[in-house]
Amino acid sequence: MTVEQPISRYSPEFDVAVRGDTITADRYISKEWMELERDRLWPKVWHLGGVTAELEEEGDFIRHNFGKESVIMVKQADGSIKAFYNSCPHRGNRLILGDAGSTPRITCGYHGWQFDPDGTLVHVQDPDDFAGGNPCGKTKLSELRCETWGPFVFWCMDDDVAPLHEWLSPFPERLKGYKLENWVRVLNVSADANFNWKIIRDNFNESYHLPTIHPELATFINDGLPTTLFEMYESGHNAMWMIGHQATTRKDYVSGDVPPGLYEAAEAWGIDPKEYRGRTNDIREAVIKAKREKGAERGYDYSEMTDQQLVDYFHCTLFPNLTITMSPEQCQILRTEPHPTDPEKCVFQHWCLYPPVEGMTEIDTPVGRAPFRHDAIHRHSVYGDGVSVGYVADQDLSIGTTQQQGLNSRGFKGCLLPGQEKRIQRFHELLNDYVKGGA
Ligand code: FES
Ligand SMILES: [Fe+2]
Structure with missing residues (x-):
């Protein structure tokens, strides 16, 4: 008897073969790796x-x-x-x-x-x-x-190294419709953390952790397979399109009441969620329509965004350590950088930029409401001391230290990855090429 399995979906246009290199623990732990990265990776990006x-x-x-x-x-x-x-x-x-x-x-x-x-x-x-x-x-x-x-x-x-625009490809083209040029960085926070920088890189290279680490996102972001689309580029950058304004297909949220999260997202655009009982998936289309109709009067410029960009999340993961997560009303920059001397530590950074909206004086950020101005929230902390770096980011960082500890075990023999984590595999193979191959 066969059991139906969810299958990861990679864009046929943007897919890259992987070799299957073993992802061993030394790269997260050893000084030797850290020094090789310093000499052979970081100068090359x-x-x-x-x-x-x-x-x-x-x-x-x-x-x-x-x-x-x-x-x-x-x-x-x-x-x-x-x-x-x-x-x-x-x-x-x-x-x-x-x-x-x-x-x-x-x-x-x-x-x-x-x-x-x-x-x-x-x-x-x-x-x-x-x-x-x-x-x-x-x-x-x-x-x-x-x-x-x-x-x-x-x-x-x-x-x-190639000129910046070439190196960033295909993102400048793909993100053009958001018109990022005049967006304002309101949130600028960072934290020292007790794990190697690649721990969080791996985390941003997969969505496998969403049901366990961010369960509340499931009510308004569809993290199911094969709905989520992965794209991998020759350059080493990759992307993930995740359907937004729709609950996960991992559970049945469609046939009952509109779940919280989605409920508020509908109401925010003047849509009555109660009308969508039993057909909650239709809310996404209704939000697209409402944004097209009411966007301009609310001060948003959606004119060059695709329907998909209006409601979905486009996660751009740039090799080696930069993530840009796009929604029409927020651009998140998430990254980790190496500690100066300790391979088991890093610096985590989180910025949020917002499109300027006439008359808007305050904005909701991942750490709370803030005045709408450059660097309204600007702070550095130590992860674990109780200062938030963003609600969802706090959840991601919460596994960092225990994963670092587990990677130090003699019993850890290398990662065993499902198909949807191919972007992690690719990241490490490229890293191997830079660090071991002297690319
Ligand atoms: S003036 Fe800079 S080190 Fe002396
Ligand atoms: Fe996460």
């Missing part, structure tokens, strides 16, 4: 450094600490942005110690050397005391690549 909203006038700067590295991005007189290593060419002192600010001259706190926003050294103490003559005008800060996409600034340490 683009890193999201911040948002352009903080870089308006010449001399405005933002800083991004990444592992042992620190990078500053500085607005130039011609409107462009340059990125520099945050290290003084005199004797290496870190130049910028805050997250963001503005200065006509970047000044080192040790011996007072000063640099123009374009990185040129313009002032030193005792300029005639150098064998080669006054170094001003000749010495520059060490520069790295810096490019922008939408509201985001990225930096890259390697000159051979």
Whole structure:
């Protein structure tokens, strides 16, 4: 007798074969792996450094600490942005110690050397005391690549990596309809956590954990198979389309009352949920219609979004460590970055951006209601100390430490993955290529 099994659905257009490399525990635990990643992975990818909203006038700067590295991005007189290593060419002192600010001259706190926003050294103490003559005008800060996409600034340490737009492909094209350019980052939170950065990467590369870790999402997000569509690209990035405004098909939510979550989502668009008793799946279409009819009068610009974008969740998982989760009214940036020295720790970051809506002064974020302005909620915490990094993200992080502990067991022999976790398999194979193959 055969039992019907749910089958994972991969886009025929965007699918990539995997080899079946064993995913062993050392990559989550050992210093050797961490150092190989530092030398062979992190220099070879683009890193999201911040948002352009903080870089308006010449001399405005933002800083991004990444592992042992620190990078500053500085607005130039011609409107462009340059990125520099945050290290003084005199004797290496870190130049910028805050997250963001503005200065006509970047000044080192040790011996007072000063640099123009374009990185040129313009002032030193005792300029005639150098064998080669006054170094001003000749010495520059060490520069790295810096490019922008939408509201985001990225930096890259390697000159051979593809230009940013090419590297991000296909997302700039696929996300165009959301018009992210002028969205505002309201939430900017981060936390130190006691697990390797890849623990949460794996988590974002699968939806298998939704019924257990986020059971309440099932009433308004359909996490069932094969409804959920996975896309995998040659570049190593991947995506997941998850049907929203519809309850999961893992249980029968269709034939009875409209479940909570979906109920509120319908009411929010003036739809009477009681009319959908016994046919709750029809709410999704009704919301599409309502958004088309009432979106503009409520201040939203849905004009270039597809019907699917109006109601579903598009999770974009970029290799190696950046996730962009899109809905028409919220863009979530979720990522983990390595700890400077400890492979069993990481830094988790969560940003939320929102489209500007005329007259809107407050907004609901994953950590509560906030004023609608740049970085209204901006904080760093230690995971586990009771400070939320977002309701759903807290749930994801809740398994991180115990998974890290279990991976340290001599009894763990490597992951055993179902078909729907192929994106995890692919992630680790690509990582193997970078780290072990020296790609
Ligand atoms: S280390 Fe920067 S001025 Fe000396
Ligand atoms: Fe999750």
